[in-house]
Amino acid sequence: MKMLVTGATGFVGSAVARKLLAKGHAVRTLARPGGDRRNLAGLAVEIVEGNLNDRASLDRAAQGCQTLFHVAADYRLWTRDPDAMIATNVTGTRNILLAAAEAGVQRMVYTSSVAVLAKNPDGSPADEDTPVTVEDMIGVYKTSKFLAEEQVRRLIAEHKLDCTIVNPSTPIGPRDIKPTPTGRLVVEAASGRMPAFVDTGLNIVHVDDVAEGHWLAFEKGQAGRRYILGGQNMTLREILAVIAGIVGRKPPKVSLPHGLILPVAYLAELWARLVSHKEPFATRDGVNQARKKMFFSNARAVRELGFNPRPAIDALRDAVEWFKANGYLT
DSSP states (O other): EEEEEEEETSSSHHHHHHHHHHHTTTEEEEEOOOOOOOTTOOOOOOOEEEOOOOHHHHHHHTTTEEEEEEOOOOSSOOSSSSSHHHHHIHHHHHHHHHHHHHHOOOOEEEEEOGGGSSSOOOOOOOOTTTTTOOOGGHHHHHHHHHHHHHHHHHHHHHTTEEEEEEEEOOSSSSOOOOOOOHHHHHHHTTTOOOOOEEEEEEEEEEHHHHHHHHHHHHHHOOTTEEEEEEEEEEEEEHHHHHHHHHTOOOOOOOEEEEHHHHHHHHHHHHHIIIIIIIIIISHHHHHHHHTTTBBBBHHHHHIIIIIOOOOHHHHHHHHHHHHHHOOOOO
16 A cells, blocks of 8 residues: 655654554655655655645645555744744645545545643643633644644545544654754753753653554544544653663752743743744743643543553653764763
């Protein structure tokens, strides 16, 4: 079976492409001209150049494929151009699903995110059905992914698409070449540049388990149903302690109030906008998101898909080892 994977040059997408190849399927990928293709090196994949806002390139990519894994997204906690992120994550999602449907693609898996889900105020794990509205979204990334998932649901209903939705939590592991915002946290912590932390929490899952979850969703997932591909809920303090143990450092012990970090984020964003033109090391959206623990339950994926993620320490260790081997740690 020929399977089209968008975002295969990225962190999660490359893991999905590897999983499909290991299952014996032919993989076609959509890649931007001139983009970083290190994650495709050595993989027996077919590459079609294009982007999510170039419908003609999407038609070419989808032609002859039976399955679509739409993993690609603009994942940043800060951007100088919010409209471009909306165009990629929302309009681009509509474009690729319609192109696939018109090309006769029979089965689709859409990669959403736990970013679109609600957080329980008491810090207890939320699930796929915890009530949430677009007004609950903090920042343009979360808003764009929320609207994108709404778009997917609308297309499933209008065009009777056989499309399952997966919501990865916080993927960690090898090949995070960018790296992602969470990958940067691992790099900073492993390099000894995080002397303090805020009281927040994340759900850590190995990126290769997320890829396995995509495969299971393809095999067993219901159309229109969402599945959290999550692993272990950990406070940031616990995460930093595990990373410190892996690299042989002492873990940070100073907890900073969110209110103290917010002015730093303002200044970091101002510097990024006026001087560096790069994503700042701290953002207001990131600080505001950290006010609640981002804990989630993977019970539905475990029960209905047979999802079985490994312990978080394995994901953190594999990430640290990959970053170290590839020169990210100093």
